[in-house]
Amino acid sequence: MSTTRISSLAVMVSVVFALTATCSDDGGPDPDASLTEVCLDGVDNDGDGLADCEDPDCDSEPLCLNCGNGVAEGQEECDGTDLRGITDCADLPEGGYAGGALRCGPSCLYNEHDCVPEVTCDDITLTVTEEPEASWEHVAGENDSWFSVTHLSLDDDYEYLMYVEAWGHASDDPITTGVHQLGVGADGNYATCVYCVLMTRCLTADCEDYIDFFAISGTMTLDTIDATDGGSFRGTLEDLNLVQVEVDWLGDFTSTPVAGGECYDLESPYTFDATLTAY
Numbered sequence: 001m002s003t004t005r006i007s008s009l010a011v012m013v014s015v016v017f018a019l020t021a022t023c024s025d026d027g028g029p030d031p032d033a034s035l036t037e038v039c040l041d042g043v044d045n046d047g048d049g050l051a052d053c054e055d056p057d058c059d060s061e062p063l064c065l066n067c068g069n070g071v072a073e074g075q076e077e078c079d080g081t082d083l084r085g086i087t088d089c090a091d092l093p094e095g096g097y098a099g100g101a102l103r104c105g106p107s108c109l110y111n112e113h114d115c116v117p118e119v120t121c122d123d124i125t126l127t128v129t130e131e132p133e134a135s136w137e138h139v140a141g142e143n144d145s146w147f148s149v150t151h152l153s154l155d156d157d158y159e160y161l162m163y164v165e166a167w168g169h170a171s172d173d174p175i176t177t178g179v180h181q182l183g184v185g186a187d188g189n190y191a192t193c194v195y196c197v198l199m200t201r202c203l204t205a206d207c208e209d210y211i212d213f214f215a216i217s218g219t220m221t222l223d224t225i226d227a228t229d230g231g232s233f234r235g236t237l238e239d240l241n242l243v244q245v246e247v248d249w250l251g252d253f254t255s256t257p258v259a260g261g262e263c264y265d266l267e268s269p270y271t272f273d274a275t276l277t278a279y
């Protein structure tokens with residue numbers, strides 16, 4: 001009786017030993033028998049060092065049949081370095097990413113870990129509550145003119161203020177009527193822009209604390225530029241994307257986008273028709 005028991009125990013011990021030895025043969029981590037590999041989640045769930053289609057546990061998963069041969073085919077989004085021609089997350093058909101490097105996961109599905117999400121901006125509508133102030137200046141001798149429409153209150157509380165500005169040189173680089181693409185070239189920074197749109201959001205009632213926004217895309221269409229005292233400065237702003245910036249107000253007026261800052265989309269076109277006052 002006792003001999004039988006001892007024999008059974010010895011067999012069990014040897015079986016367990018054999019199992020342990022087998023699982024350690026590849027030198028990889030020992031799997032936890034209580035865990036099961038989930039085949040399409042990009043994770044090594046059972047701890048054997050093999051994730052998804054790399055793990056023999058997933059051999060019966062249809063998506064794994066040809067996964068690992070380096071050729072994206074069938075239902076596979078990718079396979080190894082074959083990303084079906086898409087290397088930039090911004091080019092993914094479902095959208096939602098501004099950029100970042102696309103990779104292939106162990107189940108031949110795209111790994112979007114390094115993708116940079118597109119920033120979604122709050123929509124804002126210009127509701128102007130008073131006539132805009134506008135000013136114009138011609139600096140004698142320097143042939144330098146600027147036109148500025150300021151203090152367009154966007155709400156009753158004066159929380160938002162809009163500044164539409166055009167800077168130019170009267171002689172060799174005049175400000176012109178027509179459609180001007182904002183945020184491109186010199187217009188990409190407040191320090192150098194000819195056609196510029198700035199917005200300020202006041203954080204306190206007296207606007208001593210505020211944050212600035214700069215239009216990095218959209219258009220300013222100028223219809224009339226009558227550079228005289230009492231003349232008209234008229235135009236339309238469309239499709240503006242305004243991003244939060246730090247402006248070097250005490251230096252060279254460089255505008256630097258704030259990482260993770262706020263942003264706004266101007267929802268509907270806004271036409272301004274301001275009477276110029278010589279500054």
Ligand SMILES: [Ca+2]
Pocket residue numbers: 037038039040041042043044045051052
């Ligand atoms: Ca898995």
Ligand SMILES: [Ca+2]
Pocket residue numbers: 037043044045046047048049050051052055
């Ligand atoms: Ca595994």
Ligand SMILES: [Ca+2]
Pocket residue numbers: 066067068069070071072073076079
């Ligand atoms: Ca394949």
